[in-house]
Amino acid sequence: MPAGLAPKLKLKIGTRGSPLALVQARQVGADLERLSNGEVTCEIVTFTTGGDKLTTQRLINAGGKGLFTREIDKAVDEGRCDLAVHSLKDVPGALPEGQALLAFPKREDPRDGFISLNGVKSARDLPEGATVGTASLRRESQTLAMRPDLKIVTFRGNVQTRMKKLEDGLADATYLAMSGLERLEMTHVAVPVPITDMIPAAGQGIITVAARPDDLDPAVVDLIKSLNHEQSRLAAIAERAFLVELDGSCRTAMGGHARLEDGKWLFDGEVLEPDGSRRWMQADALSGEVTDDALAGLGRSIGQRIREAAGGDLPAFEDD
Known part of the structure; x- marks a missing residue:
C-alpha cells in the first residue's frame, strides 16, 4: 500500500450503470482494494448519462462526444465521487479543469467485432442490400467503404440491447467492441474485424480512471496510478x-x-x-x-x- 494512506478509507467510484460499465468499475474497485492491502474500500455510484438516454439518435444530434461522461465528471468536480471510470473512447480531448486521467489498466482487444445471427462472418459476405445497425459514424463509413451497397440503420444501446435488436430483425448485422465482449465473457457472439479493414476508435479497448488529483491525498493518487499498464498508458497518450x-x-x-x-x-x-x-x-x-x-x-x-x-x-x- 502506498505510504501515508489513511486506514479504512472509502473511495466512491462514479460510472455509468450499464452491465459493461459496472464490470469495468467493479474491477477497478477490486484492484484498488487489493493493491491497498485492504486499507481502502470502494463504493460504486452509478449514473444515467445523456448518452444512455439516447435510444435511436446519433450522438451528433444530441451534443456529440462527452455525452457518456458529463454527469460523472460533474459528480467528481462536486466531490460526490472521488474518481470516475470511463471507457477511454468516450472521453473528450479536453478534460474538465482540474481533472486528469490518472490510470490506464491493461487494454483488452481493441478490434471491432462483427455480429450476425445468420452465420455470416464479415460485412463483405452479407447479401446485397443487407442492413447493418450501428450508431458509430466510423463504423458506418468503414462499412460503406467495404460495401457501398449496404444499408445503415442507427443502433444505440448497451450490448444486451443491441443483441436484442438483432434478434428482433431490425438489422442483419451489427458491431460491438471486442474489448467489451471480453469483459462480459461474450466473445463467442462476434468475429473480430481485422484492423486493416476497420481501424478502431482512438482509445478503444482501454478504460481510464479520472479524478481531481489536487483534491485527493497524494497517497490515493499514487494508489490510483499503480493501476497503470505501461503499454496501455503509452498507447492512450498517442491515440x-x-x-x-x-x-x-x-x-x-x-x-x-x-x-x-x-x-x-x-x-x-x-x-x-x-x-x-x-x-x-x-x-x-x-x-x-x-x-x-x-x-x-x-x-x-x-x-x-x-x-x-x-x-x-x-x-x-x-x-x-
Whole structure:
C-alpha cells in the first residue's frame, strides 16, 4: 500500500450503470482494494448519462462526444465521487479543469467485432442490400467503404440491447467492441474485424480512471496510478494526441490505433468521407525506447498528415 494512506478509507467510484460499465468499475474497485492491502474500500455510484438516454439518435444530434461522461465528471468536480471510470473512447480531448486521467489498466482487444445471427462472418459476405445497425459514424463509413451497397440503420444501446435488436430483425448485422465482449465473457457472439479493414476508435479497448488529483491525498493518487499498464498508458497518450490534433468529434469518421510490435511502436490512423467513398490513411513507427512526448508526437504527426492529405478541412456528417 502506498505510504501515508489513511486506514479504512472509502473511495466512491462514479460510472455509468450499464452491465459493461459496472464490470469495468467493479474491477477497478477490486484492484484498488487489493493493491491497498485492504486499507481502502470502494463504493460504486452509478449514473444515467445523456448518452444512455439516447435510444435511436446519433450522438451528433444530441451534443456529440462527452455525452457518456458529463454527469460523472460533474459528480467528481462536486466531490460526490472521488474518481470516475470511463471507457477511454468516450472521453473528450479536453478534460474538465482540474481533472486528469490518472490510470490506464491493461487494454483488452481493441478490434471491432462483427455480429450476425445468420452465420455470416464479415460485412463483405452479407447479401446485397443487407442492413447493418450501428450508431458509430466510423463504423458506418468503414462499412460503406467495404460495401457501398449496404444499408445503415442507427443502433444505440448497451450490448444486451443491441443483441436484442438483432434478434428482433431490425438489422442483419451489427458491431460491438471486442474489448467489451471480453469483459462480459461474450466473445463467442462476434468475429473480430481485422484492423486493416476497420481501424478502431482512438482509445478503444482501454478504460481510464479520472479524478481531481489536487483534491485527493497524494497517497490515493499514487494508489490510483499503480493501476497503470505501461503499454496501455503509452498507447492512450498517442491515440489521444491524434484525436486532439484532428479535433476529434462525433461528426467526423476517424480511427486511430497505436501498439507495440517487435520493439516498435506502430500507429495507423484514418479519416473517411461519411459515405466511405474516400479515406485518408497514414501510418508511422517509432523504434527503441520512447518517451511520453515522443508517443504524443507520433499521434499528432499522423493527424497532421491526414489533415493535409484531406485538404485541410475534414469531412463531417450532418445532423439527421
